[in-house]
Amino acid sequence: MGIFDFMKGAGAAIFGSGEPKDDADTYVSLRKQVENHGIKTEGVEFKVHDAGVVTITGAVPDQDTREKIVLIVGNAKGVAQVDDQLAIGVPMEGGAVPTLAESSDGSGGGDAGEWTSKTYTVVSGDTLSGIAKKMYGNAGKYMVIFEANKPMLSDPDKIYPGQVLRIPPLEG
Template sequence: AVDGDKVHVTGTASTTEHAEKIAVALGNTVGVQTVQNDIKPAAAAPESKFYTVKSGDTLWAISEREYGKGKGDKYDVIFQANRPMLTDPDKIYPGQVLRIPPLS
């Protein structure tokens, strides 16, 4: 909303940085003296975890351990997140550190 030389902006931006850039851009507009910034950053995306492969591990077992019982079939999420280091989902080795992305 615009009221004379004041701008009030609301909404959601993908990041805090984007919210700040919007406010700065509006504040640098000719004729604007004040910006009331009520832009909220979107919720932060869940972060990945990391897992060190142990002897006897499989991607299926890691998927069940990390995502929960009955989620072994999500092993491909882990496999895809670790390409090109992994070239075959059946070939993981003790000591490898795998990125475990959150399920979307």
């Protein structure tokens, strides 16, 4: 849980006017954008505030899904911040979501509710291998970053300045 900063002027133009609004069309656009990446949004709610801030609440099955939803929403043009209030676990009776004490991050690391991945904002001239060299000390680990960002990335060469990527911890 936490607030994540994004480049408001970068990303997919999903809002038509360029600015997310507190209206049904924006919520449909956000939901559709997440679902277009193969992630179910049942039990997930979006709330848009002033200045391009989006709060995401509800429950998701695991940490991987949580991180991807935050990045998909944040990488939409017009979004400056995402307030991640997602819980890990199955929604409880009556639509309630687990609290931090009741949730498990499902990733095998970190405290409940804490991100296990780091984030990296792409700058002009970056490549996934260059980012892997900076983050892991090994350019050959670029596929770890690519796999962690699927389905948001369809090709290792298709990244853009301002895009925020997940950088998972290396296993073993």
